[in-house]
Amino acid sequence: MEWFSAEGYEFARQVLQRGIAAVYLIAFLSAAAQFRALLGENGLLPAPTFLARVKGRGIPTLFHWHYSDRFLLAVVWAGAVVAALLVAGVPQSGPWWLPMAAFLFIWGLYLSVVNIGQTFYGFGWESLLLEAGFLAAFLGSDDVAAPVAVLWAFRWLVFRLEFGAGLIKLRGDRVWRDLTALYYHHETQPMPNPASWFFHHLPRPLHRVEVLGNHFAQLVVPFFLFFPQPVASIAAAVVVITQFWLVLSGNFAWLNVLTILLACTAVSDSAVRAVLPGVQFAAPDPEATPAAFAVVVLAVTVAVLYWAWAPLKNLVRRDQLMNASFNRWHLSNAYGAFGSITRHRSEVVIEGTNDPPGPDARWLEYEFRGKPGDPRRMPRQFAPYHLRLDWLMWFLGLGASGAWFPVLLRKLLAADRRTLRLLRRDPFGGEAPRWIRARVYRYRFSTPAELRRERVWWVREPAGILVDPVEGPGPGGGPS
Structure with missing residues (x-):
């Protein structure tokens, strides 16, 4: 099974599993606090009315069977509990199928919520979280090495996310091409944060350098995620640093945090030890990989390759779609943000x-x-x-x-x-x-x-x- 397992990526697996689960926990808590007012039985866009309208259209959701605000709360709190267990690493300490079942459980529950969320859940990071959670289900438990095919699938996800966002900018608003986008963006973005005022007032030449750096990070760096180490780890570090810059300058829900987590899929244990020499990671025996786990992962790999075709075609289209799903399970998606910048x-x-x-x-x-x-x-x-x-x-x-x-x-x-x-x-x-x-x-x-x-x-x-x-x-x- 040495061909199947990716040795030296225990850091990546721990960050992916626990980090993605933490974002799911935030998403479920957000739904518990907001869903009923926005989309509940007496909400602004009642989910029961939407379900009656789309009945028979094949939209995957548990709520076809039954919707009530009480049932919605049961679903999101069940998801929050399982997500919290994954953050703590409890399912990962068991057999390989236990974290798989846990991740597929929270993925299915959140898919059910997103698919009735209408415009209030019409954001690209919903699909990103669903796709990431599905892939995380096949990273295995602590006693088996992470499958190399799943790590490559994560890198493909990061590539689509970053490269797609870079292309949508170049193909969209001219301010990205003439490097003036940040003259406006910090002031006009959806929800500025405490530092946005200060970012807005940085010197304009620095704004132009920021835009140029963004183009490099999104249009050049993603290709290096597929290179051998240490190049892949360096590329991941560039993605992480640029995403932290966005975390500092705005409120984009969990988009940037999740991108940081996903970029860690290209960070090797040796790269982490080079920065933090005292850090040690467990080294599961590649020969201990159960045959059943290998069969499941290989089947999922074939599915991922099949799903990759539609978003790949989208990247080379002149009329590139932004934040689009190519299947109803949100497992084949196109990403991108701010293809146009408002001036006022x-x-x-x-x-x-x-x-x-x-x-x-x-x-x-x-x-x-x-x-x-x-x-x-x-x-x-x-x-x-x-x-x-x-x-x-x-x-x-x-x-x-x-x-x-x-x-x-x-x-x-x-x-x-x-x-x-x-x-x-x-x-x-x-x-x-x-x-x-x-x-x-x-x-x-x-x-x-x-x-x-x-x-x-x-x-x-x-x-x-x-x-x-x-x-x-x-x-x-x-x-x-």
């Missing part, structure tokens, strides 16, 4: 009042957890946690349509408790306002002088009305 930031601000609409009405603003609102509030760090409503509000500011938004306004008019828990601040203290409206503001980062003088991180100007005042039941109307 528009934010939708929701306000309520108990006064009759007019020039003398006192409108109070609802505050979201992550998206910009109060100009005096410094952006916060939330990634790798995913604030789904805040992300959809960013798309709304870009002009995207949202069937969920009128429902959100109605929920706020009714002071729906579950909806209000998605927000940072309800200016009416749990009571229903009489009127509600949605305004559009143009936001920009303050200058250093404005920050010192006025203590504001943002400067905003009114840019119009998205929704005219809508009347509700008024104070005391009660939560739904």
